[in-house]
Amino acid sequence: MSIFLDAVQGKDTRRAPIWIMRQAGRYLPEYNAVKERYGFWEMCRNPEVAAEITMMPIRRFPLDAAILFSDIMTPLAEMGVEIEFAPGPVVARPVRTVADVERLRVPGPDGTAPFVAAAVRMIRERCPVPLVGFAGAPLTLAAYLVDSGGSADGHHGLRAWLYDRPAAAHLLLDKLTRVTVDYLRMQITAGAQTVQLFDSWAGVHASDVYDEFGLPYARRVLAGLEDLAVPRVYFALGSHHLLGPIAGLPAEVVGVDWRTPLSSARAALPGRTLQGNLDPAVLGTRPEAVSARARDVLRQGLGGAHVFNLGHGIRPDTPVGHVQRLIETVHAFDRHTEGDREDDEKVPR
Ligand code: 1CP
Numbered sequence: 518m519s520i521f522l523d524a525v526q527g528k529d530t531r532r533a534p535i536w537i538m539r540q541a542g543r544y545l546p547e548y549n550a551v552k553e554r555y556g557f558w559e560m561c562r563n564p565e566v567a568a569e570i571t572m573m574p575i576r577r578f579p580l581d582a583a584i585l586f587s588d589i590m591t592p593l594a595e596m597g598v599e600i601e602f603a604p605g606p607v608v609a610r611p612v613r614t615v616a617d618v619e620r621l622r623v624p625g626p627d628g629t630a631p632f633v634a635a636a637v638r639m640i641r642e643r644c645p646v647p648l649v650g651f652a653g654a655p656l657t658l659a660a661y662l663v664d665s666g667g668s669a670d671g672h673h674g675l676r677a678w679l680y681d682r683p684a685a686a687h688l689l690l691d692k693l694t695r696v697t698v699d700y701l702r703m704q705i706t707a708g709a710q711t712v713q714l715f716d717s718w719a720g721v722h723a724s725d726v727y728d729e730f731g732l733p734y735a736r737r738v739l740a741g742l743e744d745l746a747v748p749r750v751y752f753a754l755g756s757h758h759l760l761g762p763i764a765g766l767p768a769e770v771v772g773v774d775w776r777t778p779l780s781s782a783r784a785a786l787p788g789r790t791l792q793g794n795l796d797p798a799v800l801g802t803r804p805e806a807v808s809a810r811a812r813d814v815l816r817q818g819l820g821g822a823h824v825f826n827l828g829h830g831i832r833p834d835t836p837v838g839h840v841q842r843l844i845e846t847v848h849a850f851d852r853h854t855e856g857d858r859e860d861d862e863k864v865p866r
Contacts, residue, residue: 520866521581521647524822525711525748525770525790532864533815533823534581535847536649537840538752539830540574541586543604544837547573557602558594561587564635571640571648577837578844582647582711582824585637585704589653589715590661592629592700596621596692598662605667612662613678618689629700637707649750650709652701654716655693655734656727662689671721679722679730686730694734698741705745713750713772714738720755720774724762732762739767750792754829760785775828779817790822797827800835800843807839808846815850823852 521534542548548570551560560566570586590598590606597620599609612618627634640648653661661667664674679686701712719731731753739749752772753759763771764786771789773782775796782791799810815825825847831840849857851864858864 519581519647521824522710522748523866524824525750527769527788527790527822529822529852531852531866532850533818533825533847533852535825535844536580536582536584537574537831537843538584538827540580540584541570542831543833544831544835544840545573545577546837547577557588557604561591562632564632564639567633567636568639568643571636572643575644575646578841579848580646580844582649583640583644584649584713585633585640585651585709587630587633587636587651589651589658589717591633592624592652592696593658593662595624595628595630596696606661608661608665611665612659612689613682613685615685615688618685618692621689621692623692623695624699626699627703629696629703631703633700634703634707637704637709641708647710648708649711649713650701650704651713651715652697652704652738654714654719654731654738654751654753655690655697656722656731657716657718658693658697659686659689659730660718668718672718675718676721676726679726683729690730690734694737694741697738701738701742702745705742705747709747711748711750711770712742713752714768716751716753716756719753719759720757724758727759728762731759732766736766743767748790752792764789770824772826773828779814779823780820783818783820788821790824791818792824792826793818794826794828795843797829797832797835800827800831800839804839804842807842811843811846812850815847815852816855819852819855 524530567586601607660672660675748769750770751768757777773793
């Protein structure tokens with residue numbers, strides 16, 4: 518067993534396991550070197566390359582889990598959507614009408630990006646720590662499809678579209694839900710030991726809009742994995758106002774962003790493993806500040822199972838030495854005594 522799997526299954530472990538959202542990305546020089554040779558889709562679609570990028574942070578740091586190298590947009594390309602990366606996703610033709618939605622393909626259980634299943638199998642052969650698979654939540658995927666990519670204005674376009682075209686929205690969200698269930702089931706069957714559903718844009722919505730367009734589809738995705746008995750993580754950025762509905766989702770683990778203290782998330786989500794939530798901005802400061810703030814987060818996470826992570830993805834300008842420092846700080850913190858071990862021996866489970 519691993520300490521990460523213990524914690525995601527609800528065990529209040531003696532030290533917190535740690536992995537980092539976007540740990541296989543642009544802050545790593547070895548990732549940037551591979552990027553010189555391949556386009557983003559090539560890296561995702563070549564199982565050997567995707568597996569090796571997944572392994573990069575694992576080879577460099579004593580992390581407690583790996584995350585598959587891919588993107589939340591991967592299954593959308595399989596649905597027939599034309600997407601480029603610059604570096605964020607750019608969708609060639611936005612999906613806005615019922616006819617646009619009807620044109621999208623549902624590739625079926627084994628047809629949604631089979632190269633991802635191949636990468637998962639390769640990673641499992643070479644990775645000493647558990648592998649986290651992932652997908653985007655339907656409402657977040659819809660944000661990129663409706664607005665042709667990311668957004669600097671809180672996806673104003675998607676928000677207007679949901680009020681204006683609710684029937685088309687439900688049709689799109691239903692289709693995205695079916696594809697996402699197939700896609701995550703394929704990852705789990707290939708060997709993913711935990712899965713995370715990224716709802717990165719959930720927080721821009723009014724809570725009743727989320728209740729109608731976000732929650733039911735996230736629930737269907739998570740419930741659609743129930744029989745596979747793999748721990749499920751639900752992460753919604755900026756979701757302080759949504760913690761009530763989120764508490765009802767079938768997920769063993771809830772990811773929390775840096776704005777909500779873990780102690781208040783703990784009160785809203787009794788019995789759940791919490792994952793998070795160091796502000797990624799801290800990693801751009803001094804090493805002493807990284808350790809001090811990480812210990813604040815560790816203390817706020819006491820009182821139940823905790824998987825340490827950032828409150829959102831690591832920034833490309835993060836010094837790699839600060840990542841090492843962060844992992845050492847988390848590994849040294851004894852959750853029983855609320856202090857560091859004197860020697861450099863690791864804290865037992
Ligand atoms: O560790 C890892 O890097 C794992 C692989 C991974 C994951 C989990 C990538 C690689 N992307 C993601 C998830 C992802 N992609 C999310 C959810 C997490 C989050 O909120 O950050 C989102 C919203 C995306 C969409 C996306 N893809 C963005 C965000 C910006 C925007 O416009 O909204 C970006 C920059 C990408 C491209 C991308 N995906 C991954 C990488 C390493 C990159 C950068 C591409 C490059 O190298 O230039």
